Amino acid sequence: MFYFALADAILILHLAFILFVVLGGFLVLWRRWLIRLHLPVVVWGVLIEFAGWICPLTPLENWLRMQGGDRGFSGGFINHYLVSLIYPEGLTRELQWLLGALVLAINAGIYFRVWRARTRSGA
Numbered sequence: 001m002f003y004f005a006l007a008d009a010i011l012i013l014h015l016a017f018i019l020f021v022v023l024g025g026f027l028v029l030w031r032r033w034l035i036r037l038h039l040p041v042v043v044w045g046v047l048i049e050f051a052g053w054i055c056p057l058t059p060l061e062n063w064l065r066m067q068g069g070d071r072g073f074s075g076g077f078i079n080h081y082l083v084s085l086i087y088p089e090g091l092t093r094e095l096q097w098l099l100g101a102l103v104l105a106i107n108a109g110i111y112f113r114v115w116r117a118r119t120r121s122g123a
Helices: 002-030 032-051 057-067 076-086 093-122
Strands: none
Touching (some): 002 032, 002 076, 032 093
16 A cells, blocks of 8 residues: 555656646746756656656656556556556657657747746846
8 A cells, every 4th residue: 555655646746747847837937936947857858758768757656556566557546547648548759759849849938938028127
């Protein structure tokens, strides 16, 4: 039970990380100091997608599930609703490139807006 709870916590952390990668730029519009945290996270997220790497949270979660006697991602609320968002079925390299480009485009647009607002207020 303990291992399953830790694995579920890692899964929630993973989802929060993904949401911060994709949408964290909006928080930067609200609090500019978050750029120091968000920019490296975006770089990591884009690198994961473009390089086809596996996020270290994935093997950690799987290891915890195996320690608990499970074989994978099955059963329960968290697995049913969150796993398919983080580990979509049919994820291909082309789709990973598209997701990476989408993350890059969203955040480039947000950071362009932050940069414009900053240059206008400084002028």
